[in-house]
Amino acid sequence: MLVLTRKKGQSILIQDDIEITILGIYNDHIKLGISAPPHVQIVRSELMVSIRETNKEASELPHNAGELAEALRMLGIQQTKSES
Structure with a gap:
């Protein structure tokens, strides 16, 4: 497992077409935004x-x-x- 530290507004790229962005951090929860092609099931x-x-x-x-x-x-x- 890869473990990364990210701050609000930062993102992670998976290959060329999947991006995970940290949208917010609230106590023990984070809000993620995921951009991926339509054929990728999330x-x-x-x-x-x-x-x-x-x-x-x-x-x-x-x-x-x-x-x-x-x-x-x-x-x-x-x-x-x-x-x-």
């Missing part, structure tokens, strides 16, 4: 953990209509005639 790490957990749970759901109907029946969710 996500807070705690959100990525939540997304991975949700995806894992979704992958464990029934994969065919029969299994799904049975799971819904067990949960007490009835199918209406327009859905069948």
Whole structure:
């Protein structure tokens, strides 16, 4: 891990097209600005953990209509005639 010290208004460059700028420092928080190309995904790490957990749970759901109907029946969710 590279550790750098920056002051408000200073920035860090990653390759040629990603710039992280320190916008403000408030007690134990900092405010960052990130400039990057549209194809670069920027996500807070705690959100990525939540997304991975949700995806894992979704992958464990029934994969065919029969299994799904049975799971819904067990949960007490009835199918209406327009859905069948």
